[in-house]
Amino acid sequence: MEKNLKIIFFIALGVSYLAGYFIHKHHAVFFYHHIPSIEFYFGIIFTVFLIFIKYTIAFFNERKEDFYE
Amino acid sequence: MNSAVPPGFIFILGALLIPLIRPRVLKQIYLLSISVITFIDILMLKSGTSWVYKFLEYELIFVRVDRLSLCVGYVFVIIGFLAILYALHVKEDGQHVAAFLYVGSSLGVVFAGDLFTIFFFWEIMAGTSVFLIWYSRTKESLGAGYRYLLMHILGGCALLAGIIIHVTNTGSITAGPAGGGLSHWLILLGFGLNAAFIPLHTWLPDSYPRGTLTGSVFMCVYTTKTGVYVLARYFAGVEFVAYMGVIMCVYGVVFALMQNDARKLLSYHIISQVGYMVAGVGIGTELAVNGSIAHVFNHILYKGLLFMCMGSVILMTGKRKLSELGGLARYMPVTCVCCIIASLSISGAPGFNGYVSKGMVILAAGHIHNMFLEIMMLIAAVGTFLSFVKLCYYTFFAKNENITAKESPWNMQLAMILTAFSCVLIGVYPKVLYFVLPYPVDYHAYTPDHVLGVVQLFLTAGLVFMFAKSYFDPHKVLALDVDYFYRQACRGIYWICDVVFNNVRNAVQNYFIDFRISLVKAGNSPLLIPQKRPVGIGVGLALIFLSIYGLVFLGFFK
Numbered sequence: 001m002e003k004n005l006k007i008i009f010f011i012a013l014g015v016s017y018l019a020g021y022f023i024h025k026h027h028a029v030f031f032y033h034h035i036p037s038i039e040f041y042f043g044i045i046f047t048v049f050l051i052f053i054k055y056t057i058a059f060f061n062e063r064k065e066d067f068y069e
Numbered sequence: 070m071n072s073a074v075p076p077g078f079i080f081i082l083g084a085l086l087i088p089l090i091r092p093r094v095l096k097q098i099y100l101l102s103i104s105v106i107t108f109i110d111i112l113m114l115k116s117g118t119s120w121v122y123k124f125l126e127y128e129l130i131f132v133r134v135d136r137l138s139l140c141v142g143y144v145f146v147i148i149g150f151l152a153i154l155y156a157l158h159v160k161e162d163g164q165h166v167a168a169f170l171y172v173g174s175s176l177g178v179v180f181a182g183d184l185f186t187i188f189f190f191w192e193i194m195a196g197t198s199v200f201l202i203w204y205s206r207t208k209e210s211l212g213a214g215y216r217y218l219l220m221h222i223l224g225g226c227a228l229l230a231g232i233i234i235h236v237t238n239t240g241s242i243t244a245g246p247a248g249g250g251l252s253h254w255l256i257l258l259g260f261g262l263n264a265a266f267i268p269l270h271t272w273l274p275d276s277y278p279r280g281t282l283t284g285s286v287f288m289c290v291y292t293t294k295t296g297v298y299v300l301a302r303y304f305a306g307v308e309f310v311a312y313m314g315v316i317m318c319v320y321g322v323v324f325a326l327m328q329n330d331a332r333k334l335l336s337y338h339i340i341s342q343v344g345y346m347v348a349g350v351g352i353g354t355e356l357a358v359n360g361s362i363a364h365v366f367n368h369i370l371y372k373g374l375l376f377m378c379m380g381s382v383i384l385m386t387g388k389r390k391l392s393e394l395g396g397l398a399r400y401m402p403v404t405c406v407c408c409i410i411a412s413l414s415i416s417g418a419p420g421f422n423g424y425v426s427k428g429m430v431i432l433a434a435g436h437i438h439n440m441f442l443e444i445m446m447l448i449a450a451v452g453t454f455l456s457f458v459k460l461c462y463y464t465f466f467a468k469n470e471n472i473t474a475k476e477s478p479w480n481m482q483l484a485m486i487l488t489a490f491s492c493v494l495i496g497v498y499p500k501v502l503y504f505v506l507p508y509p510v511d512y513h514a515y516t517p518d519h520v521l522g523v524v525q526l527f528l529t530a531g532l533v534f535m536f537a538k539s540y541f542d543p544h545k546v547l548a549l550d551v552d553y554f555y556r557q558a559c560r561g562i563y564w565i566c567d568v569v570f571n572n573v574r575n576a577v578q579n580y581f582i583d584f585r586i587s588l589v590k591a592g593n594s595p596l597l598i599p600q601k602r603p604v605g606i607g608v609g610l611a612l613i614f615l616s617i618y619g620l621v622f623l624g625f626f627k
Binding site (some may be wrong): 009049 | 152314322323324326327345432435436438440442443447448452455516517518521522524525526527528530531532533534535537540544545547548549550553556
C-alpha cells in the first residue's frame, strides 16, 4: 500500500513537472513567471529555506517545556 | 429604514435567557435557534444606516449595512451556529453565555457605523471572550486569561485615544482616520492588536491553546477577523499594512513549525492566515480586498474545523502534544477525514475553499508588481502545507501502539461534517462565495497554470518532507516568542513597584512618623526641638511645599 502510494506520488511529480513546459502563465508579471515549472523549484527551495530558518531561530529560543513555571 | 434588529443584539439578549431555560433539550434547541433567527434577521437587513441614536453631540449608528458588513455578518452567524452545535454537550451555562455575548459583540462591531460604537462592542468582545479561557479552570488558563486581558486593554486604550484625537481633529465619528497622524497610528495599533500584528500577536498563541475545547472554536473565529474587518473598512490600501501582512504570513508559519502542542500550532497558523487577509487589505485593490474578505470567510470555516478536530482529539485522548499522539486514523475516522479536508483547505489545495481566496490575494500582489509580497506569500503557502502534513501525520498516521480512543459525541461530529462540507462546497463551486463579496468579482480560480503551480509547489514540498521528515519531528520543547520580553518588562515594572517604590514609601512614612513623634515631644517640652533632626527636615519640607503652593497660587507656573 505504502509502496504503491510512493509510486503514484513520483509519477504525479514527474507528470506535473513536464506539464509545466506546456502550460504557460496567464498573468506573467515577474521574470520567474516565464521559467517553466518554476513552482517545482520554489517548493524545494522554500522548504529548505523554512527548515533553515526554523533551526536558526530554534537555536536561540528553544527552552524546556516548563520554562515559565 | 431597516425594520430588522441589530444582529448583535439578538445574541446579546439571547445570552441573558440561557440560564433560565430548562430542561436541557429545550435549552439546546434554544441555543441553536438564536443563530437561525439572527441569520434571518441579517437577510432582512437593507443597505444603509439605521438604529441611529444621539449621544452628546454625536450620532451613534448601531446598524450600517453594505456588502462588506453583510459578507462578514453571514459567515459570523454560520460559524456561530456550527460552533454552538459543536458545544451543545457543554452543561455549564456560563460558557454558553460568554460565547453568546462574544458572538453578539463581534456582530456589533461588524454592523457598527461609527467609531464609538465599534469601541463599545470591541471592549465587550475582550471582556467576554476571556471567560472562554478561564473556564478551562487550570492555573495556565488563569494566567493566560490575564495576559490576554492586559493586551486587549492596552489595545483598547490605544484605540480610544486614537478615536478621541481623531474626533477632536475632524469632528466626525463616522469617517475613518486618514493622513498618517497620531490618531491614524493609534487606531491602527488598536485594530492591529486584534488582528495579531507582529509583535503585538503574543496574546493569541498564549491564550487560544489554553481555552476550553469548545471555547477555542469561538475564539479562533471572531477576534482576529473583526480586526481584519475594521482594517478593511478603514485602512484599505495602506502600504504598511500590506508589508505587515506578509511578515505575519511567514512569522506564523515558522513558529508553527516549531510547535508540539497541536492547538498552539493552529494558533500560529491563525497569525499566518490572517497575514494573507491583512496583506490583501494593504494592497487595497478591488481584487485584493475581495480576496482578503473571501479569505476571512474561508478561514473562519477551515480554522473553526481544525479547532473542532483537535478539540475532539484532545477530548477523546486527553493528549494535546503531537509527540504523544499518533495512529488515531483507525479510531477516529470522521475526525481524521475532516482534519484532512481542513488541512487541504488551509494549505490552499485545488478543490478546497482556501485555494480560491489565497489565489486572489497572491494574484493581487502580482497585479501591483510587488515581487516581495508574492514571494513571501508563496513561502507561507509552502510552510502551511508542511505544517499540516506534520499535524495530520503525527496525529493520525504516525505509529503509536499506546493510544486508543473513540469518536467524539454526535453533535461534535455533525458540526465537523457540516463545516467540512462547506469548505468543499466553496472550493468546488466558488461562485457561492463570489456572490457575497464586497466588489464585483472578475476572477477565475481554476486556470490550468494556477492549478498546476499549486500542485507542483505541494508535491515538491511533500517530497522534501518525505526525505527530511526528522527535521519536522515534534520535540518536547518550548519555543520562546517575543512575549518573553514582555514578561521580563512586566517583571521589571513589578520589581520597581515592589522594591523601589515600596522602600521610598516606607522611608517617607517613617520620616513623617518620626516627625509626628517629635512634634508630640516638642509639645510637651519645647526645649527638645534642636536635639531632634527630623523636626528640622520636616519643617524644611513643609516650608518648601508651602512655597511651591504659594508660587502656584500666585500664578508663577501659568
